Amino acid sequence: MRSLRASAGRLPIILVVEDEPLICSLLERTLEERGYKVHAAISADEALEVAAGCGAIDLLITDIVLSRGSGQEVARRLRANGQVYRTLFMSGFRREELVLDESAGFLPKPFSLRQLLDVVEGMLAGPPNDP
Helix, strand or coil: CCCCCCHHHCCCEEEEECCCHHHHHHHHHHHHHCCCEEEEECCHHHHHHHHHCCCCECEEEEECEECCEEHHHHHHHHHHCCCECCEEEEECCCHHHCCCCCCCEEEECCCCHHHHHHHHHHHHHCCCCCC
């Protein structure tokens, strides 16, 4: 297993934003069981509130289309204040159908938990993707 250490010897912090509560809970639990420090939100507004209390976020994992808000807007706002280093978008749409920052990761729905963990581990092992 790859090291989970982020900069300064701390565990990576992940913010999950998914408007389906059961899916959000499953993603949160899966990532926590893998050893990550995870914060979760089910709306754009809640994500911004949660982020305000967690400092630097190593990886934002967000659905693009939220019932209340947009994952892209959450990412834009958190990048603008320098709080997010990497972004992974999830969507039932194909990447070609979306207008996304080329540096962001993308995970098409549906996906397995193994696929999620592989993408998360790869993103955290690499350099930040958000300017």
